[in-house]
Amino acid sequence: MRYDSERINNLDILEIASKLGLEVFDKIKSIRCVKHTPDIHPSMQLVKGRNRLKCFPCGANLSVIDLVMLVNQIEFQDACLWVYNQYNWSTPNNYKKILVPTNKVLTKQIIKKENAFKPNSEIYQWIIDNTTLSTDASNFLFEERKFSEEIVKKQNIRSIKNYNELREIALKKWSSSILELCGILSIGMGGAWYTESLLFPYYNSEGDIIQIQARGLNTVIKNKRFAFLKGIETSIYNIQLLKTLTPRDKLYIFEGVTDCLAALSLGLNAIAIPGAGAYKDEYVEILKDYNLCMIPDNDNAGNSLYKRIEDSFKSLCKCVYPITLKSEYKDFCEFYVDYKNGKIN
Numbered sequence: 026m027r028y029d030s031e032r033i034n035n036l037d038i039l040e041i042a043s044k045l046g047l048e049v050f051d052k053i054k055s056i057r058c059v060k061h062t063p064d065i066h067p068s069m070q071l072v073k074g075r076n077r078l079k080c081f082p083c084g085a086n087l088s089v090i091d092l093v094m095l096v097n098q099i100e101f102q103d104a105c106l107w108v109y110n111q112y113n114w115s116t117p118n119n120y121k122k123i124l125v126p127t128n129k130v131l132t133k134q135i136i137k138k139e140n141a142f143k144p145n146s147e148i149y150q151w152i153i154d155n156t157t158l159s160t161d162a163s164n165f166l167f168e169e170r171k172f173s174e175e176i177v178k179k180q181n182i183r184s185i186k187n188y189n190e191l192r193e194i195a196l197k198k199w200s201s202s203i204l205e206l207c208g209i210l211s212i213g214m215g216g217a218w219y220t221e222s223l224l225f226p227y228y229n230s231e232g233d234i235i236q237i238q239a240r241g242l243n244t245v246i247k248n249k250r251f252a253f254l255k256g257i258e259t260s261i262y263n264i265q266l267l268k269t270l271t272p273r274d275k276l277y278i279f280e281g282v283t284d285c286l287a288a289l290s291l292g293l294n295a296i297a298i299p300g301a302g303a304y305k306d307e308y309v310e311i312l313k314d315y316n317l318c319m320i321p322d323n324d325n326a327g328n329s330l331y332k333r334i335e336d337s338f339k340s341l342c343k344c345v346y347p348i349t350l351k352s353e354y355k356d357f358c359e360f361y362v363d364y365k366n367g368k369i370n
Contacts, residue, residue, distance in 0.1 A: 059087075
């Protein structure tokens with residue numbers, strides 16, 4: 026018994042793209058090209074009357090199996106098995122042990138590639154040193170959000186208008202393989218990188234940049250607004266603040282960078298965890314010496330993050346005190362803007 030490649034290639038290729046973690050643009054039946062990067066405008070389109078994706082700029086023309094092989098960087102048989110596992114189809118007996126059926130099937134090649142990603146502080150620092158704040162970025166930070174100019178400068182926040190231009194300059198200094206391994210050129214970078222974006226550098230306690238988060242200024246879809254460098258672990262935003270604190274100092278925890286900036290602009294000691302999924306239990310050891318307060322967002326995600334943090338500190342019999350916002354505010358930043366506009370006494 027062999028894999029039924031015809032059956033596989035007859036599957037909805039855009040559905041397969043979604044299962045691979047690619048962003049699918051339903052209205053124009055396309056994805057960003059997986060053959061050439063970056064692809065700001067999704068140029069890999071569904072071929073009319075055929076279940077294939079074609080990129081007209083680079084000429085790539087892919088079937089379902091081609092797409093799986095290319096994105097996952099695996100061979101034909103492993104690509105077939107990946108599809109069989111996605112749909113819980115019975116596999117040929119002699120191929121059952123090629124991959125372990127899981128929700129996300131990873132071959133040794135993929136695992137090796139994912140583990141190869143690592144921060145490159147030199148390149149990240151170069152990005153910050155060679156970017157500034159655009160007019161739109163300044164308007165967002167200072168006019169719309171009312172953040173302190175001193176805080177924005179201290180946090181080394183920058184912006185980019187055109188990722189392609191930054192990429193081309195970077196490629197003159199470093200090879201594409203070096204840039205890819207630190208998450209700069211990787212397939213699947215979030216959409217925030219491909220529009221005019223703010224850049225928030227994340228530092229370690231020694232002051233080295235270990236991650237950069239992009240925040241699209243023109244992205245209207247909430248869950249597409251922020252994007253980290255591909256494959257690089259997240260960390261606590263503004264962790265370098267802890268070196269200036271003493272034990273038992275009050276420390277405020279927020280869910281996102283902009284809430285943290287609002288708190289810092291008010292003179293509060295603040296850090297941010299970028300979402301419940303980004304919280305690590307090891308943070309207990311880092312934060313245990315401080316009097317902790319959290320102002321969670323007024324949504325399920327905010328409550329989920331607070332619950333995770335609260336549970337992790339229970340083992341130390343230590344409380345993390347929640348401060349609840351009024352229901353009309355979705356997050357602390359909204360409250361802060363009203364305060365700066367004189368709407369709150």
